[in-house]
Amino acid sequence: MAQQREVTLYGKLADPLGAMVRVDGGEREERVSAIRVRVAALEPRLGELLCDPRVRVCIDGTMATDGVLVEAGRSVEFIPVVSGG
Amino acid sequence: MMRTLVSHEQLDIEAELAALTVRSRGAGGVVNFVGLAREECGRVAELALEYHPILTKRSLEEIGTDAENRFAIDAVSIVHRAGIIMPGEPIVFAGAAARHRRDAFLAADYIMDMLKTKAVFWKREHGSAGKHWIEPRDEDHADAARWNKPTFEEGAR
Numbered sequence: 464m465a466q467q468r469e470v471t472l473y474g475k476l477a478d479p480l481g482a483m484v485r486v487d488g489g490e491r492e493e494r495v496s497a498i499r500v501r502v503a504a505l506e507p508r509l510g511e512l513l514c515d516p517r518v519r520v521c522i523d524g525t526m527a528t529d530g531v532l533v534e535a536g537r538s539v540e541f542i543p544v545v546s547g548g
Numbered sequence: 549m550m551r552t553l554v555s556h557e558q559l560d561i562e563a564e565l566a567a568l569t570v571r572s573r574g575a576g577g578v579v580n581f582v583g584l585a586r587e588e589c590g591r592v593a594e595l596a597l598e599y600h601p602i603l604t605k606r607s608l609e610e611i612g613t614d615a616e617n618r619f620a621i622d623a624v625s626i627v628h629r630a631g632i633i634m635p636g637e638p639i640v641f642a643g644a645a646a647r648h649r650r651d652a653f654l655a656a657d658y659i660m661d662m663l664k665t666k667a668v669f670w671k672r673e674h675g676s677a678g679k680h681w682i683e684p685r686d687e688d689h690a691d692a693a694r695w696n697k698p699t700f701e702e703g704a705r
Binding site: 473474475521542543544545546548 | 583597598600602603606607628639640663664665666667668669670671681682683684688
């Protein structure tokens with residue numbers, strides 16, 4: 464059964480569509496890179512922002528590379544360059 | 549002893565300094581830095597600071613731990629605002645206590661340089677020119693990089 468995956472966007476990544484978006488493919492295991500493509504396809508400006516190689520991915524408080532497999536139903540977070548304090 | 553906090557409330561600088569001093573029993577001095585949100589000649593109406601529920605606190609703890617490992621300090625405190633901050637309001641309190649003053653000064657300086665580039669916050673200025681996100685400046689990166697260079701004493705060995 465099709466299920467969507469929750470994706471949280473921080474900082475300027477949240478400008479186009481807000482801080483929380485949902486993408487298809489949540490019913491199965493997928494690589495971070497595939498999830499990134501799904502999120503980028505939601506909106507052109509968001510797609511541009513996600514092309515920045517400095518945008519990192521976080522899963523349950525741990526940073527993940529594009530090759531990491533994400534379990535079905537597990538949410539991911541996209542982390543842009545920080546501003547610092 | 550380390551205290552780190554991300555706060556949505558206005559910072560009580562006197563209370564933070566008093567608490568750090570109490571935790572610094574045996575130290576010979578306490579150095580603290582208070583960062584304020586700049587008005588930029590009326591250009592900035594407010595500053596919005598977003599943070600991550602896990603990564604932000606962890607980044608403050610890592611900076612504090614690095615300072616403890618690098619300098620002979622007895623206590624450290626890093627308290628940072630989040631949310632909407634008005635010009636002139638305190639945005640950060642960074643303090644270090646040490647047996648000797650030099651370590652306390654260096655630790656506070658180090659903590660601020662690391663905060664400016666590594667702390668997990670996203671800042672957006674709201675003002676007369678609209679809204680825009682802030683990234684660390686070249687000067688901030690240069691300030692952080694100077695701690696990677698050998699000190700005069702280390703370089704002479």
